[in-house]
Amino acid sequence: MALSIWFKLAVSALSFSVAIESVCAAPAADTPKNQHISKRGTFSIIGATNGCVNRQRIDIMQSQQPDTFNLFLLALAEVQSYNASNPWSYYQLSGIHGAPFVPWPDPSETGNFDRSTGYCPHSSVLFGTWHRPYMLALEQIVVQVGINIANAFTGTNKAKYVTAAAQLRFPYWDWASADAQSHLPSIIKQSTVSVFSPTGQKTINNPLYSYSFKSTENKATGFGSPYNQLSRTVRAASRSLTDNEAAADSNMQSGFQGRRTQVYNTLMMTGNYNDFSSAVEGIHNNVHVAVGGNYGHMSYLTYSAFDPIFWLHHNNIDRLFAIWQAANPGLGIRSASGVDTFARPNPSTDDVNTQLYPFTNAAGNWWTSVDVSSAASIWRYNYGFPEVPCSYQTSSASQLDSFATSQINTLYKAKVASRKHKRYEEQTVLEWDINVVVDQSELQDTFSIYFFLGPIPQDPDQWVDQKIGLLTVLNGQGMTMPSKLVTATIPLNPALRDRINDSEDNIDNYLEQNLVWGCLNGGNVVDITKLSTLKVGVTNNPVTFPADTKQKTKFGNPRFRSKVTRRKRGGVSNAEQLKKPKTRNGRNGGVPGRFSKIQNDSN
CATH class of the missing domain: 1.10.1280.10 (Di-copper center containing domain from catechol oxidase)
Known part of the structure; x- marks a missing residue:
């Protein structure tokens, strides 16, 4: 026709x-x-x-x-x-x-x-x-x-x-599905x-x-x-602007466990719409960059659609x-x-x-x-x-709530690596997270803060595949976003794997020695000290998973682990630096409710 x-x-x-x-x-x-x-x-x-x-x-x-x-x-x-x-x-x-x-x-x-x-x-x-x-x-x-x-x-x-x-x-495309x-x-x-x-x-x-x-x-x-x-x-394009579907696939798969945990926590923990919107947009930004790589269309707001x-x-x-x-x-x-x-x-x-x-x-x-x-x-x-x-369509709001909650638990709850638990009982684990805040106007174009456990790869094209998590400010080509603080909470438990049952002191020591981060801007490495508003801190908090999938998970208040970041560039030494950050022009910037609940610890 x-x-x-x-x-x-x-x-x-x-x-x-x-x-x-x-x-x-x-x-x-x-x-x-x-x-x-x-x-x-x-x-x-x-x-x-x-x-x-x-x-x-x-x-x-x-x-x-x-x-x-x-x-x-x-x-x-x-x-x-x-x-x-x-x-x-x-x-x-x-x-x-x-x-x-x-x-x-x-x-x-x-x-x-x-x-x-x-x-x-x-x-x-x-x-x-x-x-x-x-x-x-x-x-x-x-x-x-x-x-x-x-x-x-x-x-x-x-x-x-x-x-x-x-x-x-x-x-x-459910990029947090356990199947794919x-x-x-x-x-x-x-x-x-x-x-x-x-x-x-x-x-x-x-x-x-x-x-x-x-x-x-x-x-x-x-x-x-x-x-x-x-x-x-094109997707996952390098400087040659050659399409690389295999790299886009690898970039996405390498972030699966952390992404799945982020989705679960975002759906379960965020108790107001504004915080949810900010958190899910952050996850969304990271998918854009994983698929687009340093030069693909998905990495720029201007062209992504x-x-x-x-x-x-x-x-x-x-x-x-x-x-x-x-x-x-x-x-x-x-x-x-x-x-x-x-x-x-x-x-x-x-x-x-x-x-x-x-x-x-x-x-x-x-x-x-x-x-x-x-x-x-x-x-x-x-x-x-x-x-x-x-x-x-004819069900009550509470019935839909119970069903949706059961689906969140079924689809996205990670397997709990706990020493002691019985089937059909609540399970409590200690969840470790990276908390990062930065003013989105720090740099022109799309930029990301990448986190690694171990040395930062020398080749920037390998960063997205080897990272344990990231915060992305998605931008248009040649554009600078208006001054505003953006945040991310990046799960560490998937990367810690067998170490998750170590003592808190041992995990502190391991992260102090191995947790590093860097910044990529349009495929170029940026000196992290150039980002005056960047603040990074590690917390842990108890998380109690319900025995009944129709019930919601309970999240305890996060506790700041000062030893991990206090001597690192961009790292913070106390919880107040995460709870009350400032924009580039020195204004007090708002942060999500989770950040405001961070408590100083004695370590």
């Missing part, structure tokens, strides 16, 4: 409306600059319209729903083929996140835009809520195109694929893939492997060198957000300092009523975080997850 026909079908089913004056929500009170937003048209983000269907893990979708997965590949390839002038094209939807820094859905729109950044609010309490309608936008067009393709089949194949299309939703252990899904590492189309079996360029830029797409404003010379997206793995990754972030909401009913966004975006230059605050530009809902009003304020809200947009399933 010709592209123009596909597009007409997609547009009609996607509630695309163009009006002289569309309905717009009132601009946020904190900045009249929001009044520039276009009133000339609306592309409503409403999700799929064929009933509530659970999104699936990509490997499960491929193995258990092969016909649906076949439609998914065909539909995504179709959307990637759309011309850049089409607002529903993969290029334009990906460009919402960063480059080419133009308005969506009408690139010619004029207004008071910040054309140095994209619409996405990173390092903001809006991180999770904004990316939900963003994920929905691509799912919306992919599902509709998939339905259209199914209806283009004939005979018995038509009935089969129409049935398969009813289950089509965008899949996710953070390996890249095998399907996304193949440059071509065999599909069955309405015209028969054929081999196509794999739409999950990379996105190939058409004509001058990557020559647009915002694409800097060398990315304006690359014909397609063009790599198809971005969408699998962010679908999983949306899933973790939904699971946390289900296990923490009633907890929502608290007002926080505003973050500059393309459509909101210099806002004073971000809160639950902040418009999530450029997305409008079915009524033509701007999306806000109110639209996604609970786990149940995802069902209104006709999707669920196995841990927040559509089948729970």
